[in-house]
Amino acid sequence: MHEYPITQQIIKIAENHAREAGAEKVKAVNLVVGDYSGFIGDSIQMYFDIISEGTLCEGADVRVKRVKPKLRCESCGTYFERKLFSFECPACGGEGRPTEIGKEFYIDSIEVEK
Amino acid sequence: MHDVMKLDVKENIHSENDHIAEHVKQHLSEDGILVVNVMGAPGVGKTTTLKNIFPHLKTKKPYVIEGDIESDIDTVDLRNMGFDTYQINTFGACHLDAPLIHDAIHHMDFDREGILFIENIGNLVCPAEFSIGEHVKMLISTVTEGSDKPYKYPLAFEKADLILINKCDLLPYVDFDEEFFVKGVRAQNEDVPIFKVSGRTGEGFADVAAWLEARDLG
Numbered sequence: 001m002h003e004y005p006i007t008q009q010i011i012k013i014a015e016n017h018a019r020e021a022g023a024e025k026v027k028a029v030n031l032v033v034g035d036y037s038g039f040i041g042d043s044i045q046m047y048f049d050i051i052s053e054g055t056l057c058e059g060a061d062v063r064v065k066r067v068k069p070k071l072r073c074e075s076c077g078t079y080f081e082r083k084l085f086s087f088e089c090p091a092c093g094g095e096g097r098p099t100e101i102g103k104e105f106y107i108d109s110i111e112v113e114k
Numbered sequence: 115m116h117d118v119m120k121l122d123v124k125e126n127i128h129s130e131n132d133h134i135a136e137h138v139k140q141h142l143s144e145d146g147i148l149v150v151n152v153m154g155a156p157g158v159g160k161t162t163t164l165k166n167i168f169p170h171l172k173t174k175k176p177y178v179i180e181g182d183i184e185s186d187i188d189t190v191d192l193r194n195m196g197f198d199t200y201q202i203n204t205f206g207a208c209h210l211d212a213p214l215i216h217d218a219i220h221h222m223d224f225d226r227e228g229i230l231f232i233e234n235i236g237n238l239v240c241p242a243e244f245s246i247g248e249h250v251k252m253l254i255s256t257v258t259e260g261s262d263k264p265y266k267y268p269l270a271f272e273k274a275d276l277i278l279i280n281k282c283d284l285l286p287y288v289d290f291d292e293e294f295f296v297k298g299v300r301a302q303n304e305d306v307p308i309f310k311v312s313g314r315t316g317e318g319f320a321d322v323a324a325w326l327e328a329r330d331l332g
């Protein structure tokens with residue numbers, strides 16, 4: 001899995017934003033993670049605690065907001081979560097098309113101490 | 115007392131990777147090189163596919179980057195066949211990323227117009243998320259893996275620019291449901307070309323090579 005390089009990247013981005021604001025410490029990092037990002041949120045705090053040692057992010061809480069992927073029905077426009085082995089719209093039986101919902105992978109905000 | 119303050123960030127975690135990928139793509143486009151990211155589970159025939167495409171390339175020279183967790187078997191093989199091949203070992207990492215490719219291309223000599231094939235790590239999940247500077251994501255599936263792959267790994271199929279169904283020589287021996295497979299692909303990717311090929315008989319690869327040679331660098 002690629003938790004390690006991804007966590008390094010998260011810390012780097014958080015530190016950059018904290019420094020820019022003149023902060024001394026990052027207390028929390030709020031992530032938004034779609035299920036299609038392939039990122040397993042569970043192990044991230046563990047990686048984060050190790051990799052952030054000695055950085056502005058040391059000791060920060062990582063909070064993950066997960067987003068379930070949704071398809072959009074091309075016939076009636078309904079957004080829905082797909083069932084296994086099907087892309088069918090539960091409202092009208094139409095065909096669901098991929099959307100950007102569920103592919104999120106970004107740092108929404110950080111909480112810092114001045 | 116310390117003041118705790120919330121800062122809006124809204125920055126994509128892949129942004130640095132994507133930035134480098136864009137740079138790689140631009141750099142190679144200027145050299146007249148089309149970049150193809152070759153993806154698929156272990157053993158689907160990624161290396162076999164490259165060997166089958168190369169003899170059909172009429173105007174473009176093939177270049178290869180082989181990604182492998184730790185071996186260099188495929189690279190040795192391709193070099194023995196006379197193809198310019200660069201090896202990347204990820205030592206455990208499950209995908210190639212743009213910084214690795216950026217480093218690799220600076221060790222390679224692109225002496226004429228061609229196609230750079232990058233064989234990614236055998237894995238259907240992680241490689242789909244990381245751009246490596248490709249113009250074309252070529253996804254290889256097989257008749258032996260079963261027809262439900264597009265339903266199990268939707269992202270890989272959604273993002274593919276070209277899909278091969280390999281090992282078609284084995285069709286008489288397996289219960290591959292082509293209609294169900296294609297339906298699953300079309301639900302996520304309406305226009306992607308799908309080619310049926312066999313690395314055993316060579317069937318279908320002339321068409322794949324022609325499609326790639328006709329693809330522009332835009």
Ligand SMILES: Nc1nc2c(ncn2[C@@H]2O[C@H](COP(=O)(O)OP(=O)(O)O)[C@@H](O)[C@H]2O)c(=O)[nH]1
Pocket residue numbers: 154155156157158159160161162163236280281282283284311312313314315
């Ligand atoms: N029967 C059959 N075997 C194939 C075909 N393509 C590849 N193979 C075999 O599948 C195995 C894995 O192929 P390889 O190209 O190394 O897969 P990779 O791991 O995706 O690079 C090898 O033993 C190949 O000879 C095919 O079209 N038909």
Ligand SMILES: [Mg+2]
Pocket residue numbers: 160161162188233
């Ligand atoms: Mg291989």
Ligand SMILES: [Zn+2]
Pocket residue numbers: 073074075076077078089090091092093094
């Ligand atoms: Zn509908």
